[in-house]
Amino acid sequence: MEEPLSDTPTVVGNDLYMQKYTDSNFTSQFLTGLVDLKNAGKFFDMNICVGSTKIPCHRIVLAAASDYFRSMFGGTMKESFTNTVTIHDVEPSTMECLVDFCYTGSVVVTEDNVTDLLKASDVFQFPTVRESCCEFLGKKLHPSNCISIHNYAESHSCTQLVKTALTFIASNIVEVTEYPEFLTLGYDIMRQIMSHSEVNVDKEENVYEILLYWLRDNISTRSESFCRLMECVRLPFIRRIYLLSKIETNPLIRKSSLCQRLVKETRMFHTCMLDLQDNASIRLQPRPSTGIAELLIMVGGCDENCDQATSIEAYNPITDSWRRLAQFEGNLRGGYAIVTLGNDIYVTGGSQGSQVYSRVWRYNSQVSEWSEVAPMLLPKEYHGSVVLNSFIYVVGASGCECYDFLLDRWTMIASLPHPVTNCSVTSCLGKIYSIGNAFNSEEMIIQVYSPETDSWSVLPCPLPQMNFVPHITSLKGLVYFIREDSTEVLTYDPTSFKWSKIPPMLQLHLGGSAAVFNGSVIVSGGYDEQFGLAGTIEAYDPDKKAWSVIGMMPRPMFWHGCVSIYRFVSTPTGLKFTADADLHDLTPLLKPPAS
Known part of the structure; x- marks a missing residue:
C-alpha cells in the first residue's frame, strides 16, 4: 500500500510538488x-x-x-x-x-x-x-400473474416493467387466456397486446379468435371496442377461405364501416391491388411466430471484378441471415428492371452488347422456380418497372407498356412526352412517377402518369444538379429521391406539392439499389465515399426520421436489383388457441332481451 504523504510539502525549485493520495478502501x-x-x-x-x-x-x-x-x-x-x-x-x-x-x-x-x-x-x-x-x-412473471403485475407496474409508473410484462403477455397469450384475469382487460391494454409483434400464435386466425373470445365475455359493452381492435389483427395474413367464411360473416364486422374498410384492404392485398408502399402499416408485417416473414431480395448485380451475378439472395431480418434462392436461368447482363407483383418477382428486358431484350422472367416464390412469361411488345434497356393496381408498368425511351398477369398479356400505353435515358420509376397515390435524363442533355425530367386518363404530365423539377439519375421510391404518400452522387435525399408530397430534405444517408451508395422493406426505405450496396465497394444496407424510418444500418449484403455488389416479398420461411413456432365450438356464433348474444 502506498505510504501517506508527509505533512511537509516537497519543494522542487520554485514549484511546489504535491501528490494526491486516495485510499481505495x-x-x-x-x-x-x-x-x-x-x-x-x-x-x-x-x-x-x-x-x-x-x-x-x-x-x-x-x-x-x-x-x-x-x-x-x-x-x-x-x-x-x-x-x-x-x-x-x-x-x-x-x-x-x-x-x-x-x-x-x-x-x-x-x-x-x-x-x-x-x-x-x-x-x-x-x-x-x-x-x-x-x-x-x-x-x-407467469401466465397466472402477468396481468396483475402489468397493472401494478403501470400504477407505479414502472415503465420498463410495464414493457416487460406486456411482452410476456403477448409471448404467452394462449396460456394467459386460460386465466380469468384475461377477460377483465380493458380496451387500451388489449390494443397494446393485439398490436404486439411478439403475439405467439401459430397463425393469425388465432389472434382474431382470441379477440372474439374476449368480446363474447361482455358483448354488450365491447362491440365498439371489438371493431376498433380489428385494426390490430393482421388480416392480410389470414387465409382467404377463413376471411370469407368466418370474418366476413361476423354480424358486427358487417355493420362496421371501419371493419369493412379493413376487409376491403385485405381483399386488395390478396388480389395484388393494394399499393404496399402507400399503405405501409403494422398490419402488413407478419408475426414471427407464424413462420411468415417479409424478405429482402437481391437480384443480380456486379462484384468488384465486374463479374455479373445470376444469384438471387433473400435476407431474413428476424434471423439476420441470407439464403440463396433459385438461380436465374437466363443472364442478368445489364439494363434490366425488377419488380414484385404479389409475392412473385418479374425481371424485364435488359441488354448484352448491342442486343436489347424484350423477354420477361417470373420467379414464383411458392415453388421457387423461374419461368418465362409473355415478352414485352418492344425491347427495353435501362428502363423502369413498377406495379400499380395489380398491373406491371414498364417505362422507357422506347415506349411504355402495361402487363396483365391474369391474361399474360402486354398492351401499349401513352409514351413519355419527353423520352429519357436511365429511367427510374415508382408509384404513389395512384400515379406513376418517372425521372430520367433528357436525350442529349443533363437536364432531369420528372413525368407523372395517370392510368385513368392514360396520359403523362411534366412535374416542375427543383432538384439540384446531379451527376446521376437518382433512385426513386415511395412510402406512405411521399416520393423519395435518393441521390447516387451524394448522401442527400429529397422527398416530394403529391398532396401538398411540397419538396423537402430528410436527414442524409449514413454513406454514399453509388450504383446501389433502393426499395421499401419492413416499413422503411432501404438503400443497399454500391460504392462509398472512399470508392470502395460496400455491402452496407441502411434503412430510413419515416417515423423516427433517422437512418440506421440494418445488415450487410452477403457480398458487396453494385447495379443489383432490390425488392421484397412475403414468404413462409419456417414451421410456425407459436401455440394454437383452442376455441369453443360456438365461438363464431354471436347471434344468441346479440338478441335483445325478452320483454
Missing part, C-alpha cells in the same frame, strides 16, 4: 464503520416511528442516501429539528429494509415484501431499490 471501510455504529447503537440522533415500531438511525445517513429524507431534514419542516419522525402507510419491516439499505447499499427482495418494498422505495426515493423490485417481478 476508504469507502468500504467508512460504510463498515457506519454499520458497526448502527449495530452498537452509537450516536443515534433520531427515531423513525412506524406504528408501534421505533427504528433508531443517524439523520445524516438517511439524508445522504435518499433525496426524500434530505429534503425533509434540510428544510423548514418540523422533522428537521425533532428527534422523532412518524411514517404512515408503510409496513415496519419494509421501513427497516430501507433504513438498512442506507447503511449497507443492499436489500433482500422476496415474494412477500416485493410489492410493499417497491411502493415504499418509490415514495421515499430509493431508485435503485425500486429497480431491483421491478427486476425481481420481471423474473417472476
Whole structure:
C-alpha cells in the first residue's frame, strides 16, 4: 500500500510538488464503520416511528442516501429539528429494509415484501431499490400473474416493467387466456397486446379468435371496442377461405364501416391491388411466430471484378441471415428492371452488347422456380418497372407498356412526352412517377402518369444538379429521391406539392439499389465515399426520421436489383388457441332481451 504523504510539502525549485493520495478502501471501510455504529447503537440522533415500531438511525445517513429524507431534514419542516419522525402507510419491516439499505447499499427482495418494498422505495426515493423490485417481478412473471403485475407496474409508473410484462403477455397469450384475469382487460391494454409483434400464435386466425373470445365475455359493452381492435389483427395474413367464411360473416364486422374498410384492404392485398408502399402499416408485417416473414431480395448485380451475378439472395431480418434462392436461368447482363407483383418477382428486358431484350422472367416464390412469361411488345434497356393496381408498368425511351398477369398479356400505353435515358420509376397515390435524363442533355425530367386518363404530365423539377439519375421510391404518400452522387435525399408530397430534405444517408451508395422493406426505405450496396465497394444496407424510418444500418449484403455488389416479398420461411413456432365450438356464433348474444 502506498505510504501517506508527509505533512511537509516537497519543494522542487520554485514549484511546489504535491501528490494526491486516495485510499481505495476508504469507502468500504467508512460504510463498515457506519454499520458497526448502527449495530452498537452509537450516536443515534433520531427515531423513525412506524406504528408501534421505533427504528433508531443517524439523520445524516438517511439524508445522504435518499433525496426524500434530505429534503425533509434540510428544510423548514418540523422533522428537521425533532428527534422523532412518524411514517404512515408503510409496513415496519419494509421501513427497516430501507433504513438498512442506507447503511449497507443492499436489500433482500422476496415474494412477500416485493410489492410493499417497491411502493415504499418509490415514495421515499430509493431508485435503485425500486429497480431491483421491478427486476425481481420481471423474473417472476407467469401466465397466472402477468396481468396483475402489468397493472401494478403501470400504477407505479414502472415503465420498463410495464414493457416487460406486456411482452410476456403477448409471448404467452394462449396460456394467459386460460386465466380469468384475461377477460377483465380493458380496451387500451388489449390494443397494446393485439398490436404486439411478439403475439405467439401459430397463425393469425388465432389472434382474431382470441379477440372474439374476449368480446363474447361482455358483448354488450365491447362491440365498439371489438371493431376498433380489428385494426390490430393482421388480416392480410389470414387465409382467404377463413376471411370469407368466418370474418366476413361476423354480424358486427358487417355493420362496421371501419371493419369493412379493413376487409376491403385485405381483399386488395390478396388480389395484388393494394399499393404496399402507400399503405405501409403494422398490419402488413407478419408475426414471427407464424413462420411468415417479409424478405429482402437481391437480384443480380456486379462484384468488384465486374463479374455479373445470376444469384438471387433473400435476407431474413428476424434471423439476420441470407439464403440463396433459385438461380436465374437466363443472364442478368445489364439494363434490366425488377419488380414484385404479389409475392412473385418479374425481371424485364435488359441488354448484352448491342442486343436489347424484350423477354420477361417470373420467379414464383411458392415453388421457387423461374419461368418465362409473355415478352414485352418492344425491347427495353435501362428502363423502369413498377406495379400499380395489380398491373406491371414498364417505362422507357422506347415506349411504355402495361402487363396483365391474369391474361399474360402486354398492351401499349401513352409514351413519355419527353423520352429519357436511365429511367427510374415508382408509384404513389395512384400515379406513376418517372425521372430520367433528357436525350442529349443533363437536364432531369420528372413525368407523372395517370392510368385513368392514360396520359403523362411534366412535374416542375427543383432538384439540384446531379451527376446521376437518382433512385426513386415511395412510402406512405411521399416520393423519395435518393441521390447516387451524394448522401442527400429529397422527398416530394403529391398532396401538398411540397419538396423537402430528410436527414442524409449514413454513406454514399453509388450504383446501389433502393426499395421499401419492413416499413422503411432501404438503400443497399454500391460504392462509398472512399470508392470502395460496400455491402452496407441502411434503412430510413419515416417515423423516427433517422437512418440506421440494418445488415450487410452477403457480398458487396453494385447495379443489383432490390425488392421484397412475403414468404413462409419456417414451421410456425407459436401455440394454437383452442376455441369453443360456438365461438363464431354471436347471434344468441346479440338478441335483445325478452320483454
